[in-house]
Amino acid sequence: MDVNEIRRKRLEAFKNKTNKVESSNQIDKIQQESISQTSKLIEKKDKVDEESKKQKAYLYLIQKVFQCKMTDSSEYGDIDCKEFYSDHLVVDESFIEMIILHCLTNPKNLMSLSYLAECLNRLSDCVYLDKTLLEMIKKKIIDFMVIVLQCPDSFPSTESVYTMVWKLISGSQGKVIMKSIENHPDMMEITEIFYQVFLDQLGKIKLTSPEFFEFFSFVDNLLMNEAVALNIVCHDNFLPKEMTINQLSNTLLGRLLQIFFLEKLDGYGDPLKDDYLIVLQRLLPAGATGQKMIGEILCSLMKYEDSREQTFKWIDCFYTINKERMKIEYDKDSVFPDSLLLLFYYSLCYVFAKEIKKSTVNFNYFLNTNILELENTTLFQATPSEIKQLIFINGSYTNSLDLTHSTYPIQSDVKFPQIKVEAPSLSTLLFFTILKLSPVCLTQILHTNENIIRALSRARKEQNVYVCDYLKRILLSNNAQQFNADACYSMNNFCEYLVKFIFHCLPQNISPLLNQSNEIPLSLALLPEYIIGILSDFIHSESFITSNHLKSSMSLPEGFDVIICSFVSSQHICHNPYVRSELGEAITCAILNEKDVFNRPYKLLLNEFCKQHLIFSLLCFYVDCEKTGSHSQYYDKLNWRKMLQECFKTLWEFEDYQKKMIEIFESNNERIFPAFVQYIISDTNLILEDSLLKLSDIKIAEDKQKDKEKWNRLDKQTQNDIIRSMKENTSIVKNLFASTECTFKFLKLVLQKSQRPFLDKLVINDVAACFNYFLSCIVGERSSEFKVSNFEMYNFHPKEMLNSFFDIFLYLGQNDKFIQAIYEDTRSFKEKTFEAALVNVKYIHSKSEREMEEFQKLIDKIKNYSSHDIFAQVEEMVGMDLPEEYCDALLGTLMKDPVKLPNSHVIVDRTTIEKHLMNAKEDPFDRTPLELSMVIPMNDLKQKIMEYVMEKAKELKLK
Numbered sequence: 041m042d043v044n045e046i047r048r049k050r051l052e053a054f055k056n057k058t059n060k061v062e063s064s065n066q067i068d069k070i071q072q073e074s075i076s077q078t079s080k081l082i083e084k085k086d087k088v089d090e091e092s093k094k095q096k097a098y099l100y101l102i103q104k105v106f107q108c109k110m111t112d113s114s115e116y117g118d119i120d121c122k123e124f125y126s127d128h129l130v131v132d133e134s135f136i137e138m139i140i141l142h143c144l145t146n147p148k149n150l151m152s153l154s155y156l157a158e159c160l161n162r163l164s165d166c167v168y169l170d171k172t173l174l175e176m177i178k179k180k181i182i183d184f185m186v187i188v189l190q191c192p193d194s195f196p197s198t199e200s201v202y203t204m205v206w207k208l209i210s211g212s213q214g215k216v217i218m219k220s221i222e223n224h225p226d227m228m229e230i231t232e233i234f235y236q237v238f239l240d241q242l243g244k245i246k247l248t249s250p251e252f253f254e255f256f257s258f259v260d261n262l263l264m265n266e267a268v269a270l271n272i273v274c275h276d277n278f279l280p281k282e283m284t285i286n287q288l289s290n291t292l293l294g295r296l297l298q299i300f301f302l303e304k305l306d307g308y309g310d311p312l313k314d315d316y317l318i319v320l321q322r323l324l325p326a327g328a329t330g331q332k333m334i335g336e337i338l339c340s341l342m343k344y345e346d347s348r349e350q351t352f353k354w355i356d357c358f359y360t361i362n363k364e365r366m367k368i369e370y371d372k373d374s375v376f377p378d379s380l381l382l383l384f385y386y387s388l389c390y391v392f393a394k395e396i397k398k399s400t401v402n403f404n405y406f407l408n409t410n411i412l413e414l415e416n417t418t419l420f421q422a423t424p425s426e427i428k429q430l431i432f433i434n435g436s437y438t439n440s441l442d443l444t445h446s447t448y449p450i451q452s453d454v455k456f457p458q459i460k461v462e463a464p465s466l467s468t469l470l471f472f473t474i475l476k477l478s479p480v481c482l483t484q485i486l487h488t489n490e491n492i493i494r495a496l497s498r499a500r501k502e503q504n505v506y507v508c509d510y511l512k513r514i515l516l517s518n519n520a521q522q523f524n525a526d527a528c529y530s531m532n533n534f535c536e537y538l539v540k541f542i543f544h545c546l547p548q549n550i551s552p553l554l555n556q557s558n559e560i561p562l563s564l565a566l567l568p569e570y571i572i573g574i575l576s577d578f579i580h581s582e583s584f585i586t587s588n589h590l591k592s593s594m595s596l597p598e599g600f601d602v603i604i605c606s607f608v609s610s611q612h613i614c615h616n617p618y619v620r621s622e623l624g625e626a627i628t629c630a631i632l633n634e635k636d637v638f639n640r641p642y643k644l645l646l647n648e649f650c651k652q653h654l655i656f657s658l659l660c661f662y663v664d665c666e667k668t669g670s671h672s673q674y675y676d677k678l679n680w681r682k683m684l685q686e687c688f689k690t691l692w693e694f695e696d697y698q699k700k701m702i703e704i705f706e707s708n709n710e711r712i713f714p715a716f717v718q719y720i721i722s723d724t725n726l727i728l729e730d731s732l733l734k735l736s737d738i739k740i741a742e743d744k745q746k747d748k749e750k751w752n753r754l755d756k757q758t759q760n761d762i763i764r765s766m767k768e769n770t771s772i773v774k775n776l777f778a779s780t781e782c783t784f785k786f787l788k789l790v791l792q793k794s795q796r797p798f799l800d801k802l803v804i805n806d807v808a809a810c811f812n813y814f815l816s817c818i819v820g821e822r823s824s825e826f827k828v829s830n831f832e833m834y835n836f837h838p839k840e841m842l843n844s845f846f847d848i849f850l851y852l853g854q855n856d857k858f859i860q861a862i863y864e865d866t867r868s869f870k871e872k873t874f875e876a877a878l879v880n881v882k883y884i885h886s887k888s889e890r891e892m893e894e895f896q897k898l899i900d901k902i903k904n905y906s907s908h909d910i911f912a913q914v915e916e917m918v919g920m921d922l923p924e925e926y927c928d929a930l931l932g933t934l935m936k937d938p939v940k941l942p943n944s945h946v947i948v949d950r951t952t953i954e955k956h957l958m959n960a961k962e963d964p965f966d967r968t969p970l971e972l973s974m975v976i977p978m979n980d981l982k983q984k985i986m987e988y989v990m991e992k993a994k995e996l997k998l999k
Contacts, residue, residue: 136180156181156188160217182217189233205233539575539597572607572619579604579626601650609657611664618668624661625680628687651696656704658684659712666719667960681723682779685786692789705794714800715958721803721810724783728814731776734769735836736825741766770834777835784844791851799855802954807852808861812868815845819876843886846877846895853898863905874899914992926985928952930964934989938982939975943968947978 140159159181163174189205209217499507608624611617662684665677691697704712741762745751751759791798798807816822818838828834852858862869878895881887887895914934928935928949937950944965953975956964963970 136177140180140184156185157217185217186230189230209234539599539603542603543599572623575603575607576623576626579623579630601647601654605650605653605657609653609660617664618670618673621661621665621668621676621680624658624665625683628658628661628680628683631687631690632683651700655688655691655697655700656709656712658687659704659716663712663715663719666715678723678727678779681719682782685782688786689789698793701790702793705790705797708796708800713797714803717797717800717803718806718955718958720783720787721806724780725810725813727776727783728780731773731780731836732814732817732826734773734776735828735834738766738769738773738834739825739828742829774833774835777837781835781837781840784841784848788844788847788851791848795852795855798852799857802951802958804857804861805864808858809865809867811845811848812862812865812873814841815849815877816868816870816873818842818845819880820870820873839884839886842877842880842884846881846887846891849874849898850891850894853901856901859898859901859905862902871899871903874902914989918992923988925981926988930956935985936982938978938985940978941965941970942974942976943970947981950975 140156160178163178496508604623604627608620608627611620662681665680667673668676670676688701692701708714744754744762754762798804817826818841823838826836826838828836831837853862874895878892878899881895882892922934926934929946930948930952933949935947935949938947939950939953940947941953941963944963946963946965953964953970954972957970957972961970962968
């Protein structure tokens with residue numbers, strides 16, 4: 041049976057009921073008798089029971105909701121529900137149906153939708169009536185509405201069906217009505233009617249007319265119902281096949297933009313003003329409907345040539361709105377990555393429409409376009425004539441139209457200039473506009489899921505089965521787009537586009553780029569930074585899915601390894617160290633989450649390129665994350681470096697990666713060293729010093745608590761302050777000691793194979809001073825300060841730390857330069873500290889006889905060492921009487937090789953400025969850019985200092 045036949049039979053049945061009511065002009069006989077009897081009875085005030093209240097309520101319902109006046113005759117009089125009741129009144133579904141039919145066939149209400157809407161409105165006043173009864177009445181009213189809407193010509197009325205629908209939706213009960221019909225079986229037909237009514241009214245309403253606000257109410261109520269809104273969007277007439285920009289203004293989208301914008305301006309503004317952000321913010325409902333509507337609209341609009349410029353603006357606003365919602369932490373229903381993924385995937389398909397065949401995309405179409413089209417849409421934004429002045433090959437200017445193989449001379453202290461832009465091509469503009477949407481798609485998913493994972497981990501530790509099950513369900517249902525096959529397929533396709541494009545921009549020989557070449561391909565240098573964020577999000581998403589054993593159709597594009605290593609290691613591709621660090625963090629997390637996370641489908645960790653370059657790139661990340669420009673850079677770098685140390689320990693298990701790591705350390709590559717050693721030592725100094733100080737405070741607090749007599753003398757506030765401070769310090773100390781333990785394990789792995797970077801003249805003294813000091817804290821005179829009641833509670837493992845120091849001194853002590861550095865550490869070095877270390881190791885039986893013999897030899901070397909550093913001897917003997925002109929302006933020590941800084945003209949020792957430049961390529965006195973090659977040797981001063989030292993040596997008989 042088809043739809044028309046069902047509708048015909050339904051209409052027939054309805055007419056039969058209507059005719060029956062009209063012919064009798066009375067309600068069912070039994071019920072009429074009950075009403076007649078009720079009208080003759082007077083309620084006794086002293087006998088008010090629940091049943092009488094109920095019957096009075098039914099009578100009130102008839103009068104209040106349906107405005108039906110009933111008496112014992114055919115012309116019903118008034119019923120005062122306060123005075124009359126009935127013991128026989130039966131109010132059921134059939135009774136309500138007859139009441140509605142009777143009212144609808146009344147000449148005043150003849151099949152009026154507005155009458156039914158008024159009835160629905162009056163239901164809200166009957167708050168003390170039975171809810172089941174009210175729902176039954178509402179359902180019946182909606183059923184009659186649908187019949188009238190479906191067959192308007194069968195019911196003669198003083199108003200057209202369009203006018204009645206208009207009043208129905210734009211009235212005060214419009215939202216209630218839309219909510220009520222959401223699950224009606226004839227929803228599709230109702231949507232069709234609403235849409236036709238909307239189109240009819242679009243042509244009649246003037247934006248400045250008094251009816252405008254009624255129209256706004258109509259649209260607002262219409263969009264409140266997701267089913268209606270989505271059906272409208274998917275309607276064939278929503279966007280005609282052929283459309284010009286002028287015709288667009290007559291469509292639902294065009295009119296909505298004008299209406300909502302005008303509403304913001306109180307009805308008197310300019311509807312054509314290009315404040316698209318305000319327009320779309322009002323247009324997008326809080327639920328998924330608005331997001332999906334706009335996504336579908338923008339995808340559809342790309343088909344029309346004269347709509348594209350406006351479409352780009354709408355895309356940009358769509359991106360901005362979602363980005364702002366993420367920032368202010370809207371709930372998860374406010375951002376819908378699936379609609380965004382669909383949007384830019386369709387957009388990319390449009391860009392490459394000529395090349396798409398059966399979902400297989402040939403990227404050559406885009407790659408072969410003029411590279412200048414790309415430059416005009418990137419953050420660099422330079423014109424051809426301006427680029428020509430900046431680019432050279434082999435010392436000569438190049439043709440500005442041949443930039444594919446051009447290079448840009450990079451200076452670390454100069455950022456790319458921001459220059460005015462020429463008009464870009466359509467495909468290029470769309471490509472880069474769509475790129476911006478990607479971070480919105482994945483970032484919200486990842487942050488939400490990470491929070492759930494943390495909560496799940498806590499629940500597992502607490503063995504809370506109920507919470508675990510709940511969080512698992514939330515995890516799988518929350519932001520389900522991430523595990524949606526279509527969304528993942530779209531994301532994967534997009535990343536393939538992106539990787540192929542970037543791969544094309546990279547030089548054929550990648551090694552110079554990884555080794556910090558001063559020139560890089562222009563096309564790569566001009567890419568906007570948010571591309572790196574897209575890659576980071578993609579890796580995070582893939583890693584999350586894999587590590588949590590969730591199935592996904594996402595896969596890694598071929599060539600992804602080259603892109604990752606290039607961006608992480610090169611400061612020249614992206615000047616923003618924080619963005620590079622985010623990519624480094626993503627790849628590090630992926631390796632830590634699951635060792636074989638990249639085994640599918642391209643086996644990233646096992647291919648030859650990664651074996652050659654991944655370790656180098658991660659070491660570059662370790663060095664470059666020192667300064668990111670973020671307000672939280674100190675804590676960021678500590679967290680990242682701890683992750684990297686764990687990652688290096690994981691990769692150490694692979695023979696190929698272990699060999700590569702040893703090779704890099706032995707090469708002492710200047711891109712990484714000695715900065716790497718400097719940072720790992722300085723971090724260890726800061727973390728371990730802080731943790732020991734806080735541990736000492738905890739020890740003092742514990743001693744106070746143990747002395748009950750003194751503790752009880754303290755007032756309650758002081759006791760609470762001490763306890764609170766202990767808790768805070770405990771949390772901090774546990775994390776800090778965990779970090780240092782990780783560092784020592786990593787150092788032991790490396791030092792047993794390679795010591796060269798740690799013996800560099802710029803860092804060897806710092807290395808020796810660091811381990812000297814902390815060895816003295818563990819076994820020296822200060823060790824009693826840290827003997828808390830429970831070492832395990834604070835992750836403090838002095839025995840393991842002693843073993844680590846023992847091994848480190850054995851590895852480095854084979855070199856005489858390190859023995860010298862130990863001896864010349866005037867701050868912490870004491871012979872008895874090393875002797876105490878050996879005694880403690882023997883006591884805990886943690887080392888072999890051979891190792892203890894080697895350590896004894898080290899102690900003997902230190903005892904027999906005699907310093908040959910005449911500068912140090914003179915400085916120690918002369919003390920404060922050193923001439924100021926011979927002292928380092930930064931450290932105040934005696935200079936051996938003085939140099940002048942070119943801008944500030946300050947004189948410092950060469951070693952001092954070399955160490956400083958490892959942290960920042962700038963003059964420490966005036967912050968101007970500075971390279972080591974720029975410093976000016978002071979040979980005359982150097983000779984004077986040497987003569988002074990020799991003279992003092994003779995005076996003090998130091999030869």
